[in-house]
Amino acid sequence: MSKIKLATVWLDGCAGCHMSLLDIDESLAAVAGKADIVYGPLVDAQEFPEGVDVTLVEGAVSSQDDLKKIQVIRKRSRLVVALGDCAVTSNVSAMRNTIPVRKLLDRVYLKGVQSQPGIPNDGVPALLKHAVPVHEVVKVDLHVPGCPPPAATILSVVAELLEGRKPDLGTKAKFG
Amino acid sequence: MPQKKISIRIDGELLSARDGQTILDVARANNKFIPTLCYLKGLSAVGACRLCMVEVSGIQKLLPACTTPAQDGMSVITTTPKLTRYRKIALELLLVERNHICAICVSNGHCELQNMARTLGVTHARYPYNYPRLPVDVSHERFVMDHNRCILCTRCVRACDEVEGAHVWDVTARGIQSLLTCELNESWGASRTCTSCGKCVQACPTGALAEKGWAVEEMTKRDDNVSRLAVRRGGLV
Numbered sequence: 001m002s003k004i005k006l007a008t009v010w011l012d013g014c015a016g017c018h019m020s021l022l023d024i025d026e027s028l029a030a031v032a033g034k035a036d037i038v039y040g041p042l043v044d045a046q047e048f049p050e051g052v053d054v055t056l057v058e059g060a061v062s063s064q065d066d067l068k069k070i071q072v073i074r075k076r077s078r079l080v081v082a083l084g085d086c087a088v089t090s091n092v093s094a095m096r097n098t099i100p101v102r103k104l105l106d107r108v109y110l111k112g113v114q115s116q117p118g119i120p121n122d123g124v125p126a127l128l129k130h131a132v133p134v135h136e137v138v139k140v141d142l143h144v145p146g147c148p149p150p151a152a153t154i155l156s157v158v159a160e161l162l163e164g165r166k167p168d169l170g171t172k173a174k175f176g
Numbered sequence: 177m178p179q180k181k182i183s184i185r186i187d188g189e190l191l192s193a194r195d196g197q198t199i200l201d202v203a204r205a206n207n208k209f210i211p212t213l214c215y216l217k218g219l220s221a222v223g224a225c226r227l228c229m230v231e232v233s234g235i236q237k238l239l240p241a242c243t244t245p246a247q248d249g250m251s252v253i254t255t256t257p258k259l260t261r262y263r264k265i266a267l268e269l270l271l272v273e274r275n276h277i278c279a280i281c282v283s284n285g286h287c288e289l290q291n292m293a294r295t296l297g298v299t300h301a302r303y304p305y306n307y308p309r310l311p312v313d314v315s316h317e318r319f320v321m322d323h324n325r326c327i328l329c330t331r332c333v334r335a336c337d338e339v340e341g342a343h344v345w346d347v348t349a350r351g352i353q354s355l356l357t358c359e360l361n362e363s364w365g366a367s368r369t370c371t372s373c374g375k376c377v378q379a380c381p382t383g384a385l386a387e388k389g390w391a392v393e394e395m396t397k398r399d400d401n402v403s404r405l406a407v408r409r410g411g412l413v
Contacts, residue, residue: 175278
């Protein structure tokens, strides 16, 4: 049996979900035996490949870049998993949503600084009006809430997906 | 005078009850689980959260178990695919209505809304989030009111009115604009009727009302104490 192509993606989040993924410790070896990690912050690939089996998405969709990425990811992945509260609910990333983007940038980059005020616009993507959960933009096949989801939960989800089954979180999943 | 005994069926099981008990009272007395958020033992029931909806034979619409009196010969079903679906919808609408960010909440891990999502197997909300801009009242010396986390269950309103007898809290405006309000729209710290007893805080199912000085996950509540006081005052059992 050929290895499953697994990708991870880091959108508007804190990397905590990726840390929790790494917290499955020695089980990583077992996962590596069954899956190739083909894209994500843990590997070097520059472009999201075609024909990915499972993509774990951390973070909310918050910028033009996130939006473009997630649309490509959806097209090229068989299963998209929203991993963690930012991807599932928009969570802390959404705390800016009650403030208009222009006002927010003004406050942070102009009024809130001691020196060199100026809103960065070179090489950084424009923010969307709201940071939103992944499923508000593209179809999501599985939601794994938690901030971050515990390593054991991630492991059980990944293990089930690698076996080709859809994990049933039942009452294990918890926000926060 | 002894109360009249009645019989009702819940999920097919024949149970005896006292006249005047609600469907929820009878279910709880017989260890049958019906999910609730706005109900608190001892306080009056208002049927606000819509999680305790049940099916009653012969009646087309769903009825809230907490406000529907048990009647002799009634047959109640507490769990069906339809009820589960509706309860999930009700809970998801509560989640998207305001800014419930569990990760940074004092009540994270001790929150009835969060626990109920887990119990009902809600892993995400299927509706777009509302992201309202809501105030946080930190004017009281000991307590905080965060409207972002309020689900308008009115347990605080009833605890303050029915147990403490102060009626500091009430709900103002209508529909999606509804907001918990202190006295006649005063800041909590300026309230002249608040006795600072903290019953509203203990009765609150989420992190909307909390004590100052606690960090994330640190605020635990004792709503059983509010219930005990309410029952002693002759409240609903």
